[in-house]
Amino acid sequence: MKLNTLTAVLLAVGVLSTSAQAQSSRDTIQIAGSSTVLPFSSVVAEEFGNNFAQFRTPVVGSGGSSGGLRQFCQGVGANTIDIANSSRKIRPNEVEACKANGVKDIIEVKIGYDGIVFASRTDAAVFKLEPLHVFLAQAAQVPQNGHMVTNPYTRWNQIDKSLPDQEILLAIPGSNHGTREVYEEKAVIPGCKSLAEVKAMDKDAAHKFCTAMRTDGKVVEIAGDYTETLARLQAQKDAIGVFGLSFYEANRDRIKVATMSGVEPNQDTIISGEYPVSRPLFIYVKGAHIGVIPGLQEYAQFHVSDTMSGFGSVLESAGLIPLADDERAEIQQAIASKKSL
Amino acid sequence: MTIIAENPIKAVAPPSQVQQKVIASLQKRHRKERLFRSLGLSAVLISLALVAVLFVNIFAKGMPAFWQSAITLDIYFDPKIIKVEEKPVQQAGESDNDFRQRDLAWQTQLGFINFNRLITDSLQQILPDASKHRRDLARVVTSGERFALRDMVVADPSIIGQTRTLHLLTDANIDVWLKGNIDRSLPDEQQQLSPKMREWVDKLAADGVITSRFSLALFMNPDSRSSLASAGLAGAFMGSFYMMLVVILLAVPMGVAAAIYLEEFAPRNRITDLVEVNINNLAAVPSIVFGLLGASVLIGWFNLPMSAPIVGGLVLSLMTLPTVIIATRSTLKAIPPSIRQAALGLGASKMQAIFHHVLPLAIPGILTGAILGVAQALGETAPLLLIGMKSFVASVPASPFEQATALPVQIYLWQGNELRNFFEARTSAAIIVLLMMMLSLNGLAIWLRKKYEKRW
Numbered sequence: 001m002k003l004n005t006l007t008a009v010l011l012a013v014g015v016l017s018t019s020a021q022a023q024s025s026r027d028t029i030q031i032a033g034s035s036t037v038l039p040f041s042s043v044v045a046e047e048f049g050n051n052f053a054q055f056r057t058p059v060v061g062s063g064g065s066s067g068g069l070r071q072f073c074q075g076v077g078a079n080t081i082d083i084a085n086s087s088r089k090i091r092p093n094e095v096e097a098c099k100a101n102g103v104k105d106i107i108e109v110k111i112g113y114d115g116i117v118f119a120s121r122t123d124a125a126v127f128k129l130e131p132l133h134v135f136l137a138q139a140a141q142v143p144q145n146g147h148m149v150t151n152p153y154t155r156w157n158q159i160d161k162s163l164p165d166q167e168i169l170l171a172i173p174g175s176n177h178g179t180r181e182v183y184e185e186k187a188v189i190p191g192c193k194s195l196a197e198v199k200a201m202d203k204d205a206a207h208k209f210c211t212a213m214r215t216d217g218k219v220v221e222i223a224g225d226y227t228e229t230l231a232r233l234q235a236q237k238d239a240i241g242v243f244g245l246s247f248y249e250a251n252r253d254r255i256k257v258a259t260m261s262g263v264e265p266n267q268d269t270i271i272s273g274e275y276p277v278s279r280p281l282f283i284y285v286k287g288a289h290i291g292v293i294p295g296l297q298e299y300a301q302f303h304v305s306d307t308m309s310g311f312g313s314v315l316e317s318a319g320l321i322p323l324a325d326d327e328r329a330e331i332q333q334a335i336a337s338k339k340s341l
Numbered sequence: 342m343t344i345i346a347e348n349p350i351k352a353v354a355p356p357s358q359v360q361q362k363v364i365a366s367l368q369k370r371h372r373k374e375r376l377f378r379s380l381g382l383s384a385v386l387i388s389l390a391l392v393a394v395l396f397v398n399i400f401a402k403g404m405p406a407f408w409q410s411a412i413t414l415d416i417y418f419d420p421k422i423i424k425v426e427e428k429p430v431q432q433a434g435e436s437d438n439d440f441r442q443r444d445l446a447w448q449t450q451l452g453f454i455n456f457n458r459l460i461t462d463s464l465q466q467i468l469p470d471a472s473k474h475r476r477d478l479a480r481v482v483t484s485g486e487r488f489a490l491r492d493m494v495v496a497d498p499s500i501i502g503q504t505r506t507l508h509l510l511t512d513a514n515i516d517v518w519l520k521g522n523i524d525r526s527l528p529d530e531q532q533q534l535s536p537k538m539r540e541w542v543d544k545l546a547a548d549g550v551i552t553s554r555f556s557l558a559l560f561m562n563p564d565s566r567s568s569l570a571s572a573g574l575a576g577a578f579m580g581s582f583y584m585m586l587v588v589i590l591l592a593v594p595m596g597v598a599a600a601i602y603l604e605e606f607a608p609r610n611r612i613t614d615l616v617e618v619n620i621n622n623l624a625a626v627p628s629i630v631f632g633l634l635g636a637s638v639l640i641g642w643f644n645l646p647m648s649a650p651i652v653g654g655l656v657l658s659l660m661t662l663p664t665v666i667i668a669t670r671s672t673l674k675a676i677p678p679s680i681r682q683a684a685l686g687l688g689a690s691k692m693q694a695i696f697h698h699v700l701p702l703a704i705p706g707i708l709t710g711a712i713l714g715v716a717q718a719l720g721e722t723a724p725l726l727l728i729g730m731k732s733f734v735a736s737v738p739a740s741p742f743e744q745a746t747a748l749p750v751q752i753y754l755w756q757g758n759e760l761r762n763f764f765e766a767r768t769s770a771a772i773i774v775l776l777m778m779m780l781s782l783n784g785l786a787i788w789l790r791k792k793y794e795k796r797w
Contacts, residue, residue, distance in 0.1 A: 026646060028744050042566035046735040050488050053448040059648055059744040061732035079644050227757045250759045252531045253523050
């Protein structure tokens with residue numbers, strides 16, 4: 001009996017390891033990363049599977065831009081992902097990390113733009129925000145009478161008379177999200193730098209001062225996706241959440257957006273650049289996997305094809321803001337020639 | 342007591358001081374008992390009420406999702422739109438590979454055909470002012486249905502030139518509108534559907550063209566994001582199925598074998614004691630730890646594929662193993678020693694005694710333990726998140742090595758979908774399906790126990 005159990009266990013292990021070897025080549029594209037890009041990538045993956053009978057439907061995971069890029073840079077091989085979705089540009093230190101692990105060919109594909117909106121419940125007050133308001137609401141320290149003091153603001157109308165008399169409660173994306181970086185770069189930092197006191201600082205000190213966040217519970221970091229932010233708004237009437245434009249558009253009956261510098265966020269104002277808080281979205285393709293994982297290059301090309309992400313395309317109706325036609329042509333060219341970073 | 346024994350006559354006399362004390366203490370003790378009873382009863386009632394609230398809430402939200410708006414259309418498979426060569430047939434002497442290539446080429450041709458035209462052409466027949474609102478017209482039927490039409494042509498090309506009456510799923514937002522999941526009184530800018538679309542939908546629903554039909558899509562389709570209305574549980578169901586298969590094939594035999602060895606054969610010494618303690622500890626390890634193990638060992642070292650049910654199954658097997666071992670051992674312990682002794686006394690070997698006499702009596706208990714272990718594994722989510730099973734997978738896996746999600750993970754994914762109005766109900770429907778599966782597994786365990794259980 002003792003022997004039988006042992007042989008059974010050994011057999012099981014044997015079967016597993018042989019199947020593991022059989023599985024070391026993979027025929028399904030694996031994607032992971034930004035939860036902002038995920039809905040778009042999923043749509044493309046599904047259409048790709050439906051339109052190309054010879055390829056399998058790619059699998060799209062989440063984990064945030066940083067999480068996706070970290071997985072992407074783990075190395076080359078069937079048990080690493082092929083594409084990282086990112087709602088921000090890859091950072092130089094990430095490229096270094098990639099190279100250190102043997103991921104040398106990284107093809108950057110810009111797929112379109114997305115706006116970031118500040119939204120509150122439909123039954124809450126109307127907000128007309130400026131970048132400076134956002135900074136003053138979330139900063140650890142603010143200048144007052146020439147001194148830096150701990151952020152004293154608890155209500156919006158203390159920041160600016162034009163804002164509603166409502167408690168400050170800001171739900172912002174956690175640092176694992178690419179959205180966070182854009183939120184800081186396009187709203188917080190410009191607002192901060194408009195202060196005379198900050199202009200006087202040197203560059204590093206200014207950056208440190210601008211991104212320091214208050215820790216008294218008025219600002220909440222949301223590590224999950226936008227539904228978690230929405231749940232926060234539903235629980236607390238006063239909360240203002242940071243969302244992607246496409247998420248807001250799917251839930252217009254529940255939330256309303258604040259204007260930024262007097263501009264209402266929508267497709268047109270983002271394309272024209274009038275609405276300031278917008279960012280490009282990227283997918284990063286592992287060059288070494290092209291030709292190994294079937295359909296990888298075709299998927300990337302399909303992603304930026306006219307039918308998928310041009311004007312009037314599937315992704316546009318899903319909320320993506322398309323690239324201009326000539327920019328898209330350039331990117332298609334880059335994929336075809338496997339132009340690496 | 343000693344006082345009473347010393348003065349037996351006093352007990353008959355009117356209540357003495359001692360008796361009064363006893364009576365008072367008795368009342369006090371009875372009061373305490375009543376309090377304890379009512380506390381216990383209210384605890385039971387409160388927990389029942391909470392379960393009832395949960396169930397009523399989930400069922401109230403989820404049941405409507407089992408029915409979904411579908412539009413009845415006469416689709417004419419217009420040969421002018423579907424311009425393809427004849428479907429290739431394998432010729433005599435043609436190799437399988439060549440035929441596959443030709444078949445793929447034919448299917449690629451089909452990919453260029455705009456099957457949406459068939460739908461919009463048919464809609465134009467019933468909507469007089471359709472030509473002015475082409476954008477809306479293209480959005481009445483959910484986008485995934487065009488592939489259903491294509492698949493009909495692939496399955497039977499002779500359909501080209503014929504008209505078929507089909508029930509096609511409408512767009513998710515139309516379903517939301519008709520079910521009243523969005524406030525109808527909201528102004529235009531907060532609505533998902535254009536005013537024209539709302540007018541059409543209400544008219545079509547009143548005419549009986551759009552009806553609420555049982556949603557086969559929920560059970561037959563894999564998850565979808567490009568065509569939200571056709572998102573279903575088939576992929577997640579098969580993923581869970583394969584994982585449970587791995588668990589049943591691996592954890593149950595290994596667990597039972599280990600339990601028999603430990604209970605019947607292993608010598609009692611420090612090593613077996615240590616093993617025993619560790620098995621009990623293993624049962625208490627939080628499930629997410631097994632997920633970390635799976636991610637680093639199974640995917641990192643053994644190079645097993647990410648997001649695959651085989652990895653999920655292995656991880657869940659590890660988690661289920663202690664449950665099975667503990668259940669089996671306690672069943673074996675409960676079998677009277679007289680059975681073993683009788684068998685040994687009649688000259689059976691130890692192995693014969695166990696396999697011919699003890700094990701058959703233990704099977705109902707072992708099965709119950711195994712089923713409960715599998716049911717627990719079926720509902721487990723945390724370890725699966727770490728091995729990449731929370732990915733979006735738009736196909737039904739054909740083997741345990743193909744990428745898949747699992748039912749509880751699908752609930753998590755739908756909970757995160759951005760079209761809240763539609764997916765709140767869908768999520769609850771998925772919960773109902775999972776709950777029903779768990780309840781039926783538990784029911785099976787109870788039934789097996791009742792049917793085969795022997796009492797001594």
